[in-house]
Amino acid sequence: MSSPETLTLLEAIKNRRSLHTLSDDIKVSDSRIEEILRDAVLYAPSPFNSQSARVVLLVKDEHKKFWDMAFEVAKAAVAPPVFAAAYEPRIKLFRAAYGSILFYDDPATLHEMAEKRPMLKDHLPQLWTMLTAEGLGCNLQHYNPMVDARASQQWNIPATWSLKAQMVFGTPAGPLMQKNSEPLEKRIFTHGTTKE
Numbered sequence: 001m002s003s004p005e006t007l008t009l010l011e012a013i014k015n016r017r018s019l020h021t022l023s024d025d026i027k028v029s030d031s032r033i034e035e036i037l038r039d040a041v042l043y044a045p046s047p048f049n050s051q052s053a054r055v056v057l058l059v060k061d062e063h064k065k066f067w068d069m070a071f072e073v074a075k076a077a078v079a080p081p082v083f084a085a086a087y088e089p090r091i092k093l094f095r096a097a098y099g100s101i102l103f104y105d106d107p108a109t110l111h112e113m114a115e116k117r118p119m120l121k122d123h124l125p126q127l128w129t130m131l132t133a134e135g136l137g138c139n140l141q142h143y144n145p146m147v148d149a150r151a152s153q154q155w156n157i158p159a160t161w162s163l164k165a166q167m168v169f170g171t172p173a174g175p176l177m178q179k180n181s182e183p184l185e186k187r188i189f190t191h192g193t194t195k196e
């Protein structure tokens with residue numbers, strides 16, 4: 001089953017944003033989310049075809065459990081005023097969402113030439129865009145490495161896998177943040193093109 005509305009790839013890319021205020025009342029089925037995840041992992045390119053990325057999908061209570069853990073480990077790790085001002089409100093926002101996708105690298109599969117390349121880039125943009133095309137909102141977080149040990153224990157994740165990021169998703173429930181874009185003249189340079 002695919003999305004009821006078919007977006008062009010460019011439209012889907014333009015619609016993708018970071019959304020931090022999300023609800024867990026979602027209209028997309030778990031099986032559709034799993035299908036998107038499978039496609040994103042199967043079709044993503046990887047350096048030297050090393051395919052070392054691993055993803056763990058947590059939804060509903062398991063998702064809430066992850067953010068409860070993040071709350072506990074952050075509370076123990078950072079100074080109380082910093083926790084109260086920066087961590088607590090954000091972790092509560094993430095917990096209110098529907099699911100989290102944990103992105104790992106499995107170093108055992110790394111091609112020696114691929115070792116220094118950031119694997120995270122392989123899957124993120126496609127998956128983020130695909131979930132957005134389903135009407136979901138997403139944001140990307142890095143509560144690693146502080147949650148790694150607890151998460152490995154909780155979900156039987158090999159201790160050798162290295163957690164790189166957490167993508168939180170749910171139904172958009174708040175305003176978009178203002179985003180500034182650097183002028184493209186400073187970012188794109190062309191040579192040898194023909195003016196029409």
Ligand SMILES: Cc1cc2nc3c(=O)[nH]c(=O)nc-3n(C[C@H](O)[C@H](O)[C@H](O)COP(=O)(O)O)c2cc1C
Nearest residue numbers: 016017018019020120124139140141142165177179
């Ligand atoms: C590799 C990568 C790491 C990111 N890390 C974080 C993060 O730790 N926390 C966060 O809130 N957003 C994170 N983001 C989201 C960016 O802040 C966001 O994409 C950027 O501000 C542009 O806004 P947009 O996603 O709405 O287009 C990350 C994005 C990327 C691609």
